[in-house]
Amino acid sequence: MLKEDFSLDRALKNEKIITDFLVVGGGMSGICAAIAAARMGLKVILIQDRPVLGGNASSEVRLWILGATSHMGNNNRWAREGGIIDELLVENLYRNKEGNPLIFDTILLEKVYQEENITLLLNTAAFEVSKNDQNNISSVKAFCSQNSTMYTISSPLFCDASGDGVLGFLAGASFRMGAETKDEFGEGFAPDVKDYGELLGHSIYFYTKDTGLPVKYVAPAFAKKEVGSLPRIKNYKLKEYGCRLWWVEYGGRLDTIHESENIKLELWKVIYGLWDHVKNSGDFPEAENLTLEWVGTIPGKRESRRFEGDYMMVQQDIVEQRQHEDAIAFGGWAMDLHPADGVYSDKSGCTQWHAKGVYQIPYRCFYSKDIDNLFLAGRIISVSHVAFSSTRVMATCAMGGQAVGVAASLAKKSGLKPRDLSTGENLKKLQLELNKMGQSIPFIPLIDEKNLLQSAHIKASSEQRIQQLPDNGNWLTLDFSAAQMLPFKRKENYNISFKVKAEVATSLQFEFRTSSKTQNYTPDVILEKQAIALKAGEQIIHISLKKSLNEDQYAFLTFLKNDDVSIKCSETKISGVIAVLNKTNKAVSNYGRQDPPANIGVDSFEFWTPYRRPQGQNFAFQISPAITCFEVENLNNGYLRPYNSPNAWVANTNDKNPTVQINWDNEVTINEIVLMFDTDQDHALESSLYGHPEDVLPFCIRDFELKSDQSTVVYSVKGNFQTINKIKLTAPLRTKELILEMKNPSENVPAAIFQILIY
Structure with a gap:
């Protein structure tokens, strides 16, 4: 029993912590920053003001994670973000392909709790900053409402991943809130703030459930009346729930920080009014057995402060x-602005304009120009x-968070500030360490002099030579124009044969296309x-190409829309080979x-996108000369995914025991081996709601063994599903030979590896 007499001198429990790196904000960017820094040896405190991790991806909000893949609805092929966010999404696919946000919560918590170097403080809000001088933070105060404890956390380096920028704001860092004019940066897409507004609003989602029996609904008194007259809600369909309700948005003309609770209440009014309309208007008789299963209690916030860096x-x-x-990262989501009036606007819920490919994001955007250690x-x-x-979407943010975590580690170990890593050898080290984690920075390959593979002789049991893809697949009717993407060699003239089926005698229009930029997949x-x-x-059709490419690059063998014609497809899947169609995806304004209008500074072009599995297949074809860009030397070229070439070693389709043999002239000492497999970076792994047809991506090598020069098994795995396997040996291995033996992922999918690192 605790009994305490009256006192005028009480204080909350105050715990003082000294750490290497403090991350404020447990959304996807903060999680990836914390994990990256912890894995590189820093002691990390991760503060999250909610009871779960994930921010907008958590079960509290339930937005799916997306980035450059854009639901596979744009031309950014093989663009899923790499590294820790890829690890999380691939893990989620394996355990939770149905997209249950509660399960995703547990995966995020598990990944953070497994890192011994991370101390996680949930339900803990940062509220005060102390500084050594005007340009450096010394400590942060935070309060946990669940254990009534005040924390004072001191650190040499801080990361603000809080969404609203609480650390940057309290530290006095320069920031902006709202929209720039067209004139400031010459941005044609900058909105007319009077008409369109300056900020994107908040959204709240809901889920419904069929009980099997009639369910009545009595709306709360605060529910919005006659909500069915609102322009967007007129088009509401019962199948829309969860984050498909992104358009239930409000607040872009308010202060999205200090008026956030008011915005939430207004969204509740709309949602409960919407459900009243569904249940009681008579317009939705099919809703008789439906009940509201879940309504969000905090809004998903899109925009507030943006802080100024060196760029x-x-x-x-x-x-x-x-x-x-x-x-140090890349993006690829559309430029995606929403009218500030949200659900009350008569404008489209969003205006999206895509680029022709992914774009780089510079490191100078990831630290404050004023606060030296933020x-x-x-x-x-x-x-x-x-x-x-x-850049605001979560997978893009997560990749940036990983970059911050790695930068913090390098800065702490060398006594540097964030800005010190923006140039020279420090920058190169940052880019190298990121790529070793799977970041795949466009145009910056992973070239590491310490990688023992650089001095090795490499040979494989076979190499893929595509002379044909067998005609064992479906027939694809040309309801849309369709193209087989193939990696062509420069200055080669190819002859290709396809099997087609015509319902009537007709003319089939063929076009040989490529992209104006070699790294893009927009066939312009x-x-x-x-x-x-x-x-x-x-019948079989034969096509002899008279033109050739000036560079090694993807070509598009294109057949224009003709409803009377079908093309025979193949069940064979090969890394870096895909078929695409000029089809639509209205969810991403495709x-x-x-x-676009002529004056907004955006390109006109066509969209060519694949079908999602299980529907998508390559065309069946024969080709001469054979496509020969899958050689074993790719294991050492530094690229972690396809760009203008597949960049992978791929075994021959008929090789039943694919093997890679690595030899050195003299004995080497090996402590660590990193294998980078193909988990289909083209597939968008939405974390919730969407659902996926498989729990393991079909290109991924599941079973493999590593052997030394004495044929001794060094390491063995069965049932792998992850992209990167980082193997730390229990004892150093002295050898002149390393052999990797593996099984093909399936009968129709040959083994493929992007990179091998040996240290």
């Missing part, structure tokens, strides 16, 4: 795909309002056209092509 990204960085020496992560980084509309250059006369029935 501010703008629209032109995205559209022109500008290259930056200090690139990193920025998440949606608050140094970008204009227009650029923010693309037509090299030649042919009209092919077809008779009714099945209507087959993009035709």
Whole structure:
């Protein structure tokens, strides 16, 4: 029993902590920053003011994680973000392909709790900053409402991943809130703030459940009346729930920080009024057995403060795909602005304009220009309002968070400040360490002199040579124009045969296309056209290409829309080979092509996107000369995914025992081996609601063994599903040979590896 007499001198429990790195904010960017720093040896405190991790991806909000893949609805092939966010999403796929947000909560918590170097403080809000001088933070005060404890946390380095930028604000860092004018940065997409508003609003989602029996509904008194007359709600469909209700948005004309509770209440009024309309208006008789299963209690917030770094990204960085020496991440979501009036607006719920490919994000956006020891992560980084509309999505933010975590580790170990890593050898070390984690920074390959593979002789049991893909798949009717993407060699003239089926005699239009930028997958250059006369029935067509490419690059063998024609497909899947269609995906403003107004600084082009599995298949074809870009030397080229070439070693389809043999002239000492497999970076792994057809990505090598020169098994795995396998040996291995033996992922999918690192 505790009994205490009256006192005028009481204080909350105050715990003082000294750490290497303090991260405020447990959304996806803060999680990835904390894990990255912890894995590189820093002691990390991660503060989250909610009871779970994940921010907008958590079960409290339930937004799916997306980034450059954009639901596979744009031209950014193989663009899923790499490293820790990839690890989390692939893990979630394996355990939770249905997309239950409660399960995703547990995966995030498990990953953080497994890191011995991370101390997680949930339900803990930072509220005060102390400084050594005007440019350096010394400590942060935070309060946990659940254990009634005040924390004072001292650290040499801080990361603000709080969403609203609480650390940066309290520390006095320069920030912006709202939209820049067109004139400030020459951004054609900058909104008319009077008409469109300056800020994106909040959204709250709900889930419904069929009980099997009639359910009545009595709306609370605060529910909005006659909500069914609102323009967006007129089009509401019962199948829309969860984050498909992103358009239930409000607050862009208010202070999205200090009026956030008012915004939440207004959204509740709309949602409960909407449900009253569904249940009691008579317009939805099919809703008789439905009940509200869940309504969000905190809103998903899109925008508030953006802090100024040494560089501010703008629209032109995205559209022109500008290259930056200090690139440390990439983006690819559309520039996506929403009218500030949200659900009350008569405008479209969003205006999205895509770039032709992914773009680099420079490191200088990830630290404050004023506060010397403050990193920025998440949606608050140094970008204009227009650029923010693309960089704000969670997978992009997570990749930036990983970069911050690695930068913090390098800075702490060398006594540096964030800015010190923006140039020279420090920057190169940062980029190298990020790529070793799987970051895949565009145009910056992973070249590490310490990698023992650099001095080795490598050979494989076989190498893929594509002479044909067998015609064992479905027939694809040309309801849309369709193309087989293939990695062509420069200055080669190819001859290709396809099997087609015509319902009637017709003419099939063929186009040989490529991209104006070698790294892109937007087929905006037509090299030649042919009209092919077809008779009714099945037949083989032969195409001899007169033109060739100037660089090694992906080509598009394109057949234009013809409802009377079908192309035979193949069940064979090969890493870096995919078929695409000029189809639509209205969810991401893909209507087959993009035709913006002339004055907004955005390109016009067509969208060519794949079907999602299980539907998508390659075309069946024969080709001469064979496609020969899957050689074993790719294991050492530094690229972790396809760019203008597949960049993977791929075994021959008929090789039943694929093997990679690595030899050195002299004995080497091995402590660690890193294998980077193919988990189909083209597939968008939405974390919740969406659902996926498989729990393991079909290109991934599941079973493998590593052997030394004495044929001794060094390491063995069965049932792998992750992209990166980092193998730390229990004792140093002295050897002149390392053999990797593996099984093909399946009968129709040959083994593939992007990179091997040996230390």
